[in-house]
Amino acid sequence: MPPPRTYTRTDFAALRAFVQRIESGVIARRYYDPDEPRHAPHAASPDAMERFLRAMLEDLVQLALRHGSAVLAFHLKASIKQHGSAKLTAVTLRMVEQASTLAAARPAPDHHVGLWFRPLIARRLTGEGIDSLGTLIDVCNLRGGSWWRSIPRIGAHRAQVIVAWLRGHETDLGKRVEADVDTAPLVPVVGLGNVIVIGGSMEAPRLAPFERLAIPTALSGEHGTNRGRDFAFIRAEHDLAAIHAYLNRYRDRPATLRAYTRELERLVLWLVIVRGVALSSMTVEDGEAYKDFLKAPIASFVGPKRSRASGRWRPFTPEGLSPESQAYAVRAIRAAFAWLTTVRYLAGNPWSAVTDPATITREVEVQVERALSTDLWTRVRAELDARCDGEDLGGVTPTEDEARQWRIARAAILLMGNSGVRRDEAANARRENLSVAVVTATGSSTKMPTDSSTVLATEQRSVWVLGVIGKRRKQRTVPVSVATVAALRAHWADRELDFDATWAEGPLIAPVVINGTNASLAKHGDASESKGAAVHQPHAPYAADALARLVREAIRRIAEALLREGALSHDAHVKLLATSAHAFRHTFGTQTVARGMPIDVAQRILGHASLQTTSIYVRAERQRMLDEAAKYYSEDAS
Template sequence: MGPDLRTRKRVRGAAGPPSPAFQATRYLDNPYYHSSGFRPTNPLVLGQTSRTLFSDKHLGTLEGAPSCERPSSPVVPASHPMSTETPRLSHAHMAYVRCWAEGLELVPAWNRYLYVNGAGDARRARSELRRLLDELRALARAHGRPEIAALLRRDPEAIPDGTGSRIPTLEEFAADQPADFYSEAELIALHQERYGSADARSAARRRQRLRERLVQAVQWLTSVGARAPSPDDAASAWLDERVARRLEAVGILTLRDLVLWIRTKGFHWYRHIPKVGPEGASRVVRWIREHEDSLGALPSPALAPLSQIDTVALTPPPRVGIVPLERFRPPAERDGSRGTNRASPDRCKVAASNDYEAIQAWLRLRVEGTHTWRAYRKEAERFLLWAVIQRRKPLSSLDGDDCVSYRDFLASPGPEWTGPRNARRWSEAWRPFEGALSVRSQSTAMTIVRSLCEWLVRRHYLDSNPWDDVPARPDAPSMPQLRALSRKQWQLVQEWIHDELVSAPSPALHRLKFILDFAYMTGMRLAELASAEFGWLRHEQLDDGEWVWSIMVLGKRKKWREVPLPDPAVEALRAYLRSRGLDPDLLANDPKAPLVARLGEESPLSAARIYEILAAGFERCANHVLATDGRAADQIRAASTHWLRHTYGSHSAARGVPQDVLQANLGHESLATTSIYVRAEKARRHRAVRDAFGDGEPRPD
């Protein structure tokens, strides 16, 4: 039967395997090793066929095992379906296991292949290896290859190093193996492989031979079990469980949802998701980019801040479709150059040859970027797109019947006209509407486009105003609705931002807290907050000797008003100044410096950016509150800068601020506008009815 395995004397191996550092350099720097295909790069493995490596009597031959060439796109066989909720076996997972098979360090391999799950450490790396080996053994058994499952239980590092350790007898070795699993011949072959024969006892050679077979096993398992992620896969199947839960909290269930979210929100997409920070977000984006062949490519604004991108190069070429005004190009027959309602060209007093140019001339009458300019652009944009796309007419060919149809359209735009809230204008998800308009918003929209057409008539671009004989929509007026946060809802916002600053303080969070506090305690409009400078602050002594702070605000119709600053507002500003590295002495800073600035610089934030920051903050807060108070979460999610203004008015009135004082602080022309904030009477009425009917029956006199 050959030499007695029990009496052989072991010999010390002469040469050991390459050092882990050498192997890490050789493999982790190999670009082909990083691709989706896997082939051995070990020189002892290259040039050998799979049949050679798997021809041992105890292991058998793998029919159909791949050669060392890059395999074709592998698919998961129908006999081994995978749940969308359980982790998938990806090419990155297989590369990680192969690093183990090759003897590379696990932590660097984790950081190269499994980085999307966060930074690796020895414990996580080893735990994930055990999980993956369990899955691969199950996969091998599912394909009728128990010998491969057994092979994956072998660890090359467990082979004795030949320093004199006792070699177990064949009987002792057999007792440690699964009962009735191996034949006697297979047990002898296994014992001989592990402990060596008289002429091949080098531990290094035995380790190397085992590694080669493990690598080829991983090769074969890759071809039958690994695949690329699909858009319809659950995010939890590919991403870390904690990250997947946070994504699920905001409605991101699949990888398709995730890619659409990032495309819509842009580079700072993570700001809308609680407990997902910039580092984790960058790992997710990197992972998506590595799988863009199956998941789709991300646009440039998702990969870098807009300030670092050439926005001219970023803007796609104009086209026909439901796209922003600056990207819209109507077909020649509908561009308005030959509109049926065009006035005589020789009388036209506007330098415009088509409807788009006429709208641009009208918009130039307003200061670009202001709230009014954005509102006018939005309504002109909607009107032009509807005329060309829906009505299939130039704007300059519309008549009264068309305008009636547009009035009805505003009440219920179709799904192709509506998109997600706050989608950026460069995003493919952008649409002119975010949903059906309220009656008041419909009226505002018609007023603006009516004034557009009236101006075009005065400039002799249009012959007549198609809106002249169109009455307002004959609907009942909408019920008055105060869009403000209750005291309890505002308290939830305050608790959330406080907890965020305690757990993970950052300049962005300090800025968000200041915007929330200052807007709430001053009632300033969005445009006013964006324009505010330190030179607007006033520190004055009253007749009774008290020193007080206030801020001069440039409001609507270019009118200045003075808004008193309570002590908490002053302290909020000082805290924000400290976070910016500025002097907390309010009068010691540059009078021209913006009150709200970009991170890391002293340039002002635009009104649109402040709106986005607050919208993202309210969304994150709502997600945090959702588990305990769903209705409050809905209110907080819908909030905006204007809600903060209304919240200021409502809470001030409830605390006894006189209406005339509140009117002056808010800059209202009419006291009637301010009266909507008087809620004390409402609360008193509710309490009276509750006292009368608290038990369901009127109380006796």
């Protein structure tokens, strides 16, 4: 006998639906992806689907006759004799499946995910570059328990089912899903609820961010040698409580709060695990040792960027800290210790005697070379419009869900590229701060018909303006282009909101659909919503980092598409791949200067504290002009 054909889990699920008399066309759409005929050619049409399922059923019945029980074989033979072929119910099909295990295919690392997962799941995985089962395992092991967060509509429950299935087939796949790849919350080391007591060895430390962190009693600082002996102005019994009191001062300045939390978090973890010293017992020698640690953190403290809720979170990234970042860390810690001394929690500030790491003052602080050229900026805008409008791009038409995401990216990119706002300012911009201002423009001189006097003609024009809060909590007003307003209006329509309503308010840019995870629901949605479901919540803004990731991914996809079409040079492709959200602010700066906007006006729009900073765009535009002139004259000479 020839070896039996093998069938995947998807095939068996489709056969069960067929036995339950579901139409073949519905089965093909539900269990297979018509857009991927190479993985399931039998799902190309209802007739092909029915032929495949009937042949599969015949294969399984023959295997059951040879390998099943005598009772099952008798039942199948009687059914074949009466009907010409076996007529099965859901129960008898299950018995046939158990008896025909030889036909069950074994998953392999190179199998496409579409062979084993339903089309919706497979499309979401392949959309993130996860094509095969082996790649899926690699992504899980690389990202840890939060591997699914960057994949649209893959929630905690689906992720848990996928990981459980992969673990159940580790022998066949020949690849193992690591033990800490789990969607459950971080498991506490000790019985303190949701808190981790940090400690362990330097090779295998127990690390946790501040919100999940507890310090062993011996190192808590309750009896620190540098504790103030006089009445303290804060009610802090130990070092961690004192640090939280200090950070609470910045609760209304989220960017500063994040930065200071990061630096103090790193210091506390180093003190407990590496140095074995309480924060309130630090000396100058400890401070100098920490400076050396910042230059080269130990391997167990380093890891790729992960969610703070993940067990794989690490305080340092593999890129390390630049000298400027090391100096910033020392200054931030010195300021915290100065405050703790002022409120008399500490008797003195040992960091006042610790010098800053040596740094080099850069000649140019603003990296204007990141700005896009006029041609490239125009091309990017055209590509964004095409995707937002759902145009056919090389045989691929974006779905409505994809078009909505493109419209979010377009609104953010135009707001930064046409108004020069920072990514934090774009993320926090609100509709109630956007309005129309009427300005009076003075035109050419003209003579009145009744006398010989000359007057200047005036014209009233309207321009959209937006109030934003920038660095150092300074408010400023920036102009907003008509194209940006149109992009925002389209994005608000996706959120089912009226952009032009009299009392319209809310974030200018916000997610259209929120994944139903606990973290997302806590920030964007209603905690009463069912877990794992996607909820509609149009009033919660993006985090600045999330908006920047969305923008960068949109530009990356545009760059790849243009390169495939041969419509982009290699240099331009590299330029786009390196384009971050902040690069659009530089694009605005260079383009406004190139078009003759007065430098002091550009300074006010960009929010630069110094005119010298804005003048860098003038020098950059002058250098670009000289470069182009040199090319022109060299071609003329040849």
